[in-house]
Amino acid sequence: GDSVTQMEGPVTLSEEAFLTINCTYTATGYPSLFWYVQYPGEGLQLLLKATKADDKGSNKGFEATYRKETTSFHLEKGSVQVSDSAVYFCALSEAAQKLVFGQGTRLTINP
Amino acid sequence: GAVVSQHPSWVICKSGTSVKIECRSLDFQATTMFWYRQFPKQSLMLMATSNEGSKATYEQGVEKDKFLINHASLTLSTLTVTSAHPEDSSFYICSARRDRDSYEQYFGPGTRLTVT
Numbered sequence: 704g705d706s707v708t709q710m711e712g713p714v715t716l717s718e719e720a721f722l723t724i725n726c727t728y729t730a731t732g733y734p735s736l737f738w739y740v741q742y743p744g745e746g747l748q749l750l751l752k753a754t755k756a757d758d759k760g761s762n763k764g765f766e767a768t769y770r771k772e773t774t775s776f777h778l779e780k781g782s783v784q785v786s787d788s789a790v791y792f793c794a795l796s797e798a799a800q801k802l803v804f805g806q807g808t809r810l811t812i813n814p
Numbered sequence: 815g816a817v818v819s820q821h822p823s824w825v826i827c828k829s830g831t832s833v834k835i836e837c838r839s840l841d842f843q844a845t846t847m848f849w850y851r852q853f854p855k856q857s858l859m860l861m862a863t864s865n866e867g868s869k870a871t872y873e874q875g876v877e878k879d880k881f882l883i884n885h886a887s888l889t890l891s892t893l894t895v896t897s898a899h900p901e902d903s904s905f906y907i908c909s910a911r912r913d914r915d916s917y918e919q920y921f922g923p924g925t926r927l928t929v930t
């Protein structure tokens with residue numbers, strides 16, 4: 704079945720550092736790919752998405768590119784802020800059906 | 815827009831009792847609602863999918879007689895954990911989707927259940 708694997712956390716960075724959170728997937732078809740973010744005490748929010756190969760999703764300075772050849776969707780940000788501290792989930796969905804999540808990566812940014 | 819609430823945010827119950835968790839879409843009508851379970855430091859695992867007015871579809875390994883789901887209206891779904899046991903202690907999260915053909919789900923803040 705479909706699955707998502709993302710790098711284990713926790714990840715701790717200093718403010719203004721470069722961020723990469725790796726995500727790879729296994730799917731039978733051609734899924735849509737997502738990054739969700741969960742801030743403390745809040746529900747998951749869609750951060751960005753990509754629906755086909757080579758698409759780049761971007762939002763709030765975060766980017767991720769759908770790489771079919773490497774089955775990856777790594778999340779990047781050039782300069783993180785303390786407010787980016789949260790748990791990040793990579794996910795996929797085939798044909799607008801259920802979401803399959805990675806295990807989540809806790810990110811802490813120190814001032 | 816697209817706010818989903820859950821009530822209660824946390825609950826403690828005794829082993830053998832039942833507990834109900836509500837999930838509401840506050841500013842939109844949800845054709846489909848989803849219930850997830852999240853263990854500490856683990857991913858969200860889909861438990862069931864419910865469409866308004868029809869029976870829920872449960873994922874493999876989820877006991878439908880233990881986790882009762884009712885999607886009575888386009889803005890409300892409930893999850894009842896019957897005869898709860900300590901192993902049912904977990905973080906339960908719901909989400910709602912506006913359109914059946916849409917991939918986008920809007921998530922509630924979750925409910926922490928502790929069974930003593």
